[in-house]
Amino acid sequence: MCGIAGFIDFSKRSDFQLLKSMTDAMTHRGPNDAGYEVFEQEHAMIGLGQRRLSILDLSASGHQPMHFDAYTIIFNGEIYNFREIRAELELLGYTFQSDGDTEVLLKGYAAWQENILDKCIGMFAFVIYDRKKNEVVLFRDRAGVKPLYYYWHQQQLFFSSELKGLMAHTAFPKVIDPNSLSLFLQYSYIPGPYTIFRHTRKLSPGHLLRVSLQRREVEEAGYWNVLKSYQQEVTKLTETEVIDHTRSLLHSAYNYRMVADVPVGVFLSGGYDSSSVAAILQSDSSSKIKTFTIGYKEAAWDESAEARKIAGFLGTDHHEWIVGPEEARGVLEHLPEIYDEPFADNSTVPTTLVSQFAAKEVKVVLSADGGDELFAGYNKFNQSIRYTSSMPQMVQRSISGVMSLVSPELIPYFNKQYNFSSRYEKMKLIWASGKPQQALKYISQYLTEAEVSQYTGLAKSSYKTNFDLNGELGNIADPLNRLLAVDYKTFLVDNNLVKVDRATMSVSIEGREPMLDHRLVEFLAQVPTSLKTKGGVNKYILKEIVHKYIPRELMERPKRPFIAPLQEWFRDELKEQMRYYLTGERLARSGFFQVKEVEKLLEHYLAGGKVSHQKLWNMLVFQLWYSRWIEKL
Known part of the structure; x- marks a missing residue:
């Protein structure tokens, strides 16, 4: 596990x-370890x-950049x-000086070019x-x-594992993209391929970026x-065969990650996803595996x-570590440093805290992201289908049209319910579209x-984002499979994987995602949804x-998300931080917010x-990010 950065500068100013x-x-x-090399090429x-974070082959032979x-x-x-790929290469006559995977990947590329990717089981960003x-x-x-970010503009290409690497280049313009x-x-979060900055x-x-040095094309x-x-x-396959094959793939995927x-x-939350990782690994191990959990004083x-x-x-x-608002307060100020692009997932705080906790004992930690996408765990999938199939589309569109004529604020009783105006607007849009994938899009919006x-x-x-896939589906x-595919390409990659990668790497430990082994993903994609949800389960x-x-x-037991009780803390122990960053003065300085509207919303929230x-x-996180990366630099 490492961080990589670099440039291909046709202007030759880097x-x-x-x-x-x-x-x-x-x-x-x-x-x-660290390695830096600059090559002056004709173009x-x-x-x-x-x-370098040394995980495999801790010796100096794993130093990069590596050449062959x-x-x-x-x-x-x-x-x-x-090791299996190395054995293939050795049969072809290749020899090795290190005991790690970098040299194998390099010589595998020499042997098979991009086809090396077909052989790889892993997680990677490489150049x-x-x-x-x-x-x-x-x-x-x-x-x-x-992760891998890149900036391409005016004959300069910069790339980095995190945005902060790009921002360290003096020619990188930190111009916020309003879209x-x-x-x-x-x-x-910002759905890919977009970022908070223009031209970035x-x-x-599952993509590669090819840069022709002679043609200066990307x-x-x-x-x-x-x-x-x-x-x-x-x-x-029958139900029994599907379950047996899935179980076999889980054993293989989980043990590879060890x-x-x-x-x-x-990481063990107690839900089915993380429990499956702990259970299978412990069943295959003769020694006790280490598990890490954080809890809250709020029951x-x-x-x-x-x-x-x-x-x-x-x-x-x-x-186990039981945390409260004091621990959260210590994390909040550091979130923009950890997540150097605006990122407001509700579980950034607990994920960062559990990473800090685990870092005292281990250098690698397995998470269980992907379980809800692969096995159909989120209720939002059922809701998206139910909302768009419970009545004929003509009726849905008619109701949506009527809703456009009536302000939710004028509807007695309901206008006093939690977040009613937002839910009203979302249902209006869902019924206007009549498509489950559009329903998923609106349900996913805060x-x-x-x-x-x-x-x-x-x-x-x-x-256009991957929420807007249409003909591609x-x-x-x-x-249901359409929704699983869309969520895999949106919420999973740009929210959940970002969350775990940045939190773990902020304390220099490696996070691994065993459920995202591509063999498991490919197999489960072909399993009928009648087995993914059965008998209402x-x-x-x-x-x-x-x-x-x-x-x-x-x-x-009822499914609970892995989130912190921020809703309670922001009305009590963390209220002053909320007020400080969302004051009219600070909102005006960033220049993107309608100050009076935000202040009105804040006071309404704090009043209960x-x-x-x-x-x-979301607004607070942007303000924190803006203060760190735009105002201070």
């Missing part, structure tokens, strides 16, 4: 010191930098099956400088576990797409007791487009597997009004 600044801005991603200056023949590589991530083809190629893994800001306020993108998962192309898996024929030369642990939000019971049953080496305009004055974002017959397949390891009575705290949290 130099070694700029490369070092870009790379060292991510020292937290790799505190164990461009090429800079390749890497910060006409190729140079910088690499962030892990190739879990590197190859190919002097034979006179090109530089950037790669990102299939699921997007490892992206609008998307952030709606979703609490996230390299999409081209992004895909090599893997989850939609293709969902477009395959549904498997003919490959390391340093201590490894597991309504606390799951630590459930996690403790599961850890006790499995016999793990369990670690502020509607109309509310963004109300509180900022920004126009509707003109950017045409070959996926089942509505979400996650039916996963639950049947978990019950083979953990008694049903320990697992069956039935307002979603997430709306204000």
Whole structure:
């Protein structure tokens, strides 16, 4: 696990010191070693930098940039099956000086070029400088576990594992993109490929970016797409065969993620996803695996007791930390440093805290993101289908039209209910569209487009996101599978994976996502949805597997998200921080908000009004980010 950064500068204005600044801005991603090299080529200056967190092959032989023949590589991530790939290469006559995966990836590229990706089980973002083809190629893994940003404008291409690496280059213009800001306020994250800055993108998962040094051209192309898996024929396996094969894949995926030369642990929340990781790994291990949980003093939000019971049953080496608003206050000020793009997921605070906690014991930790997308766990999937299929589309459109004529504020009783105006607007849009995937889009928003305009004055974002897939979903017959595919390409990659990557790397530990093994993803995409939800039970397949390891009575309880009680804290212990960053003066300084409207919303919320705290949290996070990255630099 590492951080990588660099440039391909056709103007030849970038130099070694700029490369070092870009790379060292991510020292937290790799505190164990650093490497920087600049190549002056006929057409461009090429800079390749890497910060190393030693997980495999802790010796100096893993130093990067690494060279072989006409190729140079910088690499962030892990190739879990590197030993099998190495054996193939040795049969072809290749020899190795190191015991890690970087050299295997480099020589695999020399042998098979981009086809090496077909052999890799892992998470990665890496860059190859190919002097034979006179090109530089950037790669990102299939699921997007490892991040990679790039800026391309005025004959300069900068790339980095985090935005802070780009911002360390003096030629990088920190110009906020209003379209992206609008998307952030709606979703609490910025859907890819967009970023908060103009001319700056996230390299999409399953994509590569090819830079021709001679032609000075940049081209992004895909090599893997989850939609293709969902477009395959549904498997003919029986229920028992599906469960058995899924269980086998989970064992393989989970155990691959234990490959390391340093201590490894597991985040355990007590839900089915993380419990499956802990249970399967413990069943395959002769020693106790380490599990980590945080809980809250507020009982309504606390799951630590459930996690403790599961850890006790499995016999793990369990670690627990009960936190409150004081610990949250300590994290809040650092969030813009950790998440250097506006990012307001409600669980950033607990994820950061549990990462800090785990870092005292381990250098690698397994998370369980992807379970809800692969096994159909979120209620929003059921809601999206129910809302758009409960009545004929003509009736839906008629109701939506009537709703457009009536202000929700004028409807007695309901106008006093929690977040009613937002829910009213969303249902109006859902019934106007009549499509489950559009329903998922609106359900996923914390502020509607109309509310963004109300509180900022920004126009509707003109950017199309993966929520707006339409024809691309045409070959996926089942509505639920369509929603799973969309959520995989939006919320999973740009929210959940960002959250865990930045939180773990902020304390220099490696986060791994075993449920996103592409073999598991591809297989489950072809499983009929009648097995993913059966008899009214979400996650039916996963639950049947978990019950083979953990008694049903320990697992069956209402699903609770892994979030902090910010709604309570912001009205009490953290109220002053909310007031400070959302004062009229500070709002005016950023220049994007309608001050009076935001102040009115804040006072209504603090007075106990039935307002979603997430709306204000999104604004607060942007203000925190703006203060750190725009005002201070």
